[in-house]
Amino acid sequence: MTRALPLTAHLTDVGPLVYGCMALGGDWGGSPISEADIAQAHAAVEAALDIGVRLFDHADIYRRGKAEAVFGELLRRDAGLRSRIRLQSKCGIRFADDANVGRYDLSAAYIEHSVDGILKRLDIERLDILLLHRPDALMEPAEIAHAFGRLKAAGKVGHLGVSNMHAGQMRWLQTALAEPLVANQLELSLAKLDAIDVGTTFNDPQAASRPVAAAWAGTLEYAQQHGVQLQAWGSLAQGRFNDPAASAAAKVVHEIAEAHRTTANAVLLAWLLRHPAGIQPVIGSGNAERIRACGDATRILLSREDWYRLYVAARGQALP
Template identity: 85%
Template sequence: MSFPLPLRTHFRDASPLVYGCMALGGDWGGGPLTEADIAQAHAAIEAALSIGVTLFDHADIYRRGKAEAVFGELLKRDAGLRARLRLQSKCGIRFGDDTAPGRFDFSADHIERSVDGILQRLGVEHIEILLLHRPDPLMQPAEVARAFGRLKAAGKVGHLGVSNMHAGQMRWLQSALPEPLVANQLEMSLAKLDFIDAGTTFNDPQAATRPGAMAWAGTLEYAQQHGVQLQAWGSLSQGRFNDPATSAAAQVVHEIAETHATTANAVLLAWLLRHPAGIQPVIGSGNAERIRACGDAVKIQLSREAWYRLYVAARGQALP
């Protein structure tokens, strides 16, 4: 099966799947890592590598830094692991504290300090990709560009991308950058259909019943036109379709899974892979067995009719 690829060859991966590391590192508290945390992370990472995944996605807030820390421990224990993968992390979300509420921060100082923390926890000198996690209303593109320029010149970061940004925000940030944004990570799944509904309900009364879709206007098109790699977080729909008895849509997922002799999760990923935008689903499970089962997604070639059958069943409403 062939997959649409982004225009920039430097961002191509051996697999169209990404492993998201948010489930690694134990609980969200401040306690130390345990050997059980390390063992679970090791099993998950090896499972992802076994199905061809090469890009591993982090964020500085995941498990309050423990997801990166446990990954760093494994990199320290296995000297050859770093050469087998690429690292991506995100910054820009700050938890509430005594001085301020939870907020987003794209100031140069915060971006640069965040990257230093990411590198320290991972135990590496460089990450291939840095994503800005959530749009900061106070963002100044020129300030972001200066911070990224310093990080790149220091050899700390290879490329810059974003997460949860629409086309206008990408365009505004790109206006100040000397090189192209390489990725945008967004919530896209069979349970989160705004990215598709934005096109199918345009100029139709159904748009009024699907207001979330309108925020997407032009985002997929911008990414495809400018070679921005789309990554889908939440791609497994938070387990919404695991039980065929729960909904008509879940029943369709399982029927198609049976047709292809595979799992429901593999069908959910294959549905995203079928889109011509070349979407990379991010697998967020911490269960090694489930991760390995996701590898089937690349073997499934959904017909146009099967793709639409899943879409219409999940949206619960006939197309306009």
């Protein structure tokens, strides 16, 4: 059973799942892309297409640019691929080098420079969605708005979104933008509950002592109110629930998977899909077989009882 997903009007054609391309392109060093890397990327992309994925997520830092470069090679080898998909990429993280520490940079100059690099590596003329990868402590909304306006006018970027920003940061940035932010990519999974916990356990003394969780207050609600598509990175929880003997929560995941005749990973994704915010899980595996298995999540509609059973098991304690 496939459920309709309440997406923002700007992203109606991308489906419930996103494929994250961080695993593509070989190593994180300076090794050139090989034919084996291209073959692995092709298999992963075909698997994602087979399960209905239409939005492919990149970042300029993934494999130090090689994830985008190998995807660009796929686009060159398959002339029809670009018309079947939507592409998004992220910018704003700068690695440490001999002269500088690792830092975030959402200055206009760096955003525009980054987009030119993204377009060149992907070998495309227009990026469907640009996400600002991390909140830069020195970011100025008006400067970002001017940069996006120039990129939009030049036909280089279609829409703007963010990543890892809470409601206050989105609201502040939106004050300078003529167009709405279309997406926010957060770390969300059964292993990363902060954005959900903060809305349900605000009166729990233990929860109140967790300032990281408190920072996300209102983020899911803001996104729903303003049509911002939420995307969940780390949705498979880095494999923490793969072994049913690993924890009580993993045991519950596998029991529910067995009841639905599916995999643990499909249950993890279905748990996110069940949320009324219309969260899009980002699948980051580079293994074609695992990617295809994730497609099962779209046919599972968890009951309210199973959703809460998973949530409480993952929390490790009863709700207040």
